[in-house]
Amino acid sequence: GAVVSQHPSWVICKSGTSVKIECRSLDFQATTMFWYRQFPKQSLMLMATSNEGSKATYEQGVEKDKFLINHASLTLSTLTVTSAHPEDSSFYICSARDSTDTQYFGPGTRLTVL
């Protein structure tokens, strides 16, 4: 199946700093990527849809100024958590949609904000 990578796999940062997470589709081009957040023992919550060459579409309740998304190429989307706070600590997962409308997920990034 298709492969999606995320970097870093985990990150610890101080409160008030910004953290960038990269999501790459390794063997296919993805015009659309997605960013999810998963809390412990819960399902995935869609945060935003990242569209190559245009602005991201954010789900209701997700602050676009806090979670900056850039989809500069057909294989790369980035999520930047700005001015991170402890409540932003979570597991962030990206996915990329292929031409058959199947979403392939990255391995996730564990963010811990101290």
Place this chain on the structure above:
Amino acid sequence: AQSVAQPEDQVNVAEGNPLTVKCTYSVSGNPYLFWYVQYPNRGLQFLLKYITGDNLVKGSYGFEAEFNKSQTSFHLKKPSALVSDSALYFCAVRDSYNFNKFYFGSGTKLNVKP
């Protein structure tokens, strides 16, 4: 509105026995249904999907799922469970009108005991 329900938080089965993880769905159009598996601290891995065609869909790692339109169900099955199948399983449905949006169930933890 689109939604999926996984009525069981946890399923316990002995190794070698058949397993079933239940999923029911609610969609306004034709259902596009998916199963994903998540291992601890990892992203989701695609198992199988139903879009059209045969009601019995075969996927990765020996898993299969049966689409039942009258019961609006898409249960995941495997004839003989392995200890390594122990993981968190998510059912998902794609939005009928917004192909970018997936709705995930709450997840079912599968425990396969030796």
